[in-house]
Amino acid sequence: MATLYHQNEEDWDRRDRVVRYRLFVTSIVASIVFFFAEGFSYADANPHESVWPLTLQEAVQIGLAHNKEIAVVAPEPAIAESIIEFERGDFDPVVGIAVLGGQDDRQVRSNIANFGSGLGFQNMDYLRPISGRNQVYLKQRLDTGGFYEIGYGSQYARFSPVGTDLLLPSGWESSLNIEFAQPLLRGRGVEVTQRRVRIAAARARQSEQEFRERVREIIRDIDLAYWRLAGARKKIVWAQGFVKIATDTVEQEIERDKQGLSARPQMLQVNSLLTEFKISLANSIREAGVAEVALRKELGLAQFMIDGPLCHRNYDPIYDLQIDTVSEPVAFVSQTELNAAISRSMSRPELMAVQAKIEEARASLAAARNQLLPDISAQAFYSKTGLAKGLDDASSNLLNDRFGVWGAGVAYERRLTQRSERAEVRQWNLELAKSQAKWNQIAHDLVAELRSLVATIDGFDTMLTLRDAQIKLLQENQEALDLLYKDEQTTLFQRLENMRLLQNSTNEAIETWVQRNLELAKWRFESRLDAASYGLDLAPLSASSN
Secondary structure, eight states: OHHHHHHHHHHHHHHHHHHHHHHHHHHHHHHHHHHHHHHHHHTTSOSSOOOOOOOHHHHHHHHHHHOHHHHHHTHHHHHHHHHHHHHHGGGSOEEEEOEEEEEEEEEOSSTTTTTTOOOSEEEEEEEEESSSSOSEEEEEEOTTSOEEEEEEEEEEEEEESOOOTTTSOOEEEEEEEEEEEEESSTTOSHHHHTHHHHHHHHHHHHHHHHHHHHHHHHHHHHHHHHHHHHHHHHHHHHHHHHHHHHHHHHHHHHHHHHTTOOOHHHHHHHHHHHHHHHHHHHHHHHHHHHHHHHHHHHHTOTTOGGGOOSSBTTBOOSTTOOOSSSOOOOOOOOHHHHHHHHHHHTTOHHHHHHHHHHHHHHHHHHHHHHTTSOEEEEEEEEEEEEEESSHHHHHHGGGOTTOEEEEEEEEEEOOSSOHHHHHHHHHHHHHHHHHHHHHHHHHHHHHHHHHHHHHHHHHHHHHHHHHHHHHHHHHHHHHHHHHHHHTTOSOHHHHHHHHHHHHHHHHHHHHHHHHHHHHHHHHHHHTTOHHHHTTOOHHHHHHTTO
């Protein structure tokens, strides 16, 4: 029996050494993981200022200033705005000069062809407008669908051989011309002529709203990343506390072992719990590092890690996180606040973008309906003319009211079947109905989302209240178990199991807290509270792109 006892004692010693060696290796591994996780996140921190105390408002402001996507989407409204000016250019006045001059050398067939000159050839030097009546002119397309042209033209002809004044006179013919044309039905009015301008304006508003919506999405993403990092930082703080508790428990158990009040199973249990809590701490540090990089990416600072960490492992500087408990309940969103949020959401950029499409469809539909009308147009012109041997005399004769030409006319044209025109009207009727249905769909989904968020946030607040109560009960139970354990009225297993329950409840409470804040970030986004709540105005940001 003595030999067996000694063998058992040697086995226990050998097992104890193995267990202690494994615990030592586990502790070393956990320390290495902890060191590298901390080192990669905080190695570049300023030794004098090892923390960047970043508030949510500051995070949003930094993100709008440095987010890389902002630089990509910012020019889009200005690009769309430039198209409006491009289309309006069609209605700008046009000044032109068009002169054509040259020589016409030709053979003649008979004495009749050369007007009795008896020569077999005829030369003519000439100067005239390239086309139309004018060499110098001002013309403009009108938003009524018509156009006008005012101009001056001179035509010069010098014949060789020189003929008589009756047959081949050389000289200048000058004219002052006014021409005007106007559609009376089809093609008349600003709905038709400015269709492209109105569409460009609607698309510019759509681009502006899409830009603002993308900026708001970036703000939302910063908001979400911020609270994910906040939750990860809270986990580190609490995990450090549990490591400290487990370390104290190990030290207490060592003292009890020295007094003969503990045994190897108890030592193994407390060391296992300590390792478990260290692993949880290392995992929390890893999550915080990943969350910090994600936030830095949204802020446009991913490559500038030398700025120092956004928070320190021993300090929780993030705005509104220096608290004693896990949660800070928020007031329930009242029906009045919900109604106000629904009203604000009706001016959401998504709806404004669809509204711009509705305006575009209406402009195209009005223009398409105009094409069903008969094409009736009126045209009128008036020219004052002057003819003389010299240019000066020809121009001065323009003041003589005796000579002039005028005319007026009306033209009618209509396609018999009008299949193309009717098809275009149907197309834009359907496009308009589709855009209006899209607006109704988005508005319906926004209202549903707001109501769902209210219910979700209220549910999370209730859960946080219950989890806080649960944590307090577990803390009180832990204190009671500690006292009972000192008096040997409970087991170490019950005591450690309560620690695990307390840690799990704390982690679940933090997860609930993070989810509640993520839902609040979504509420700010969906109810259009984000820019106002951060004290920001997006108008200067969009204006800087113009």
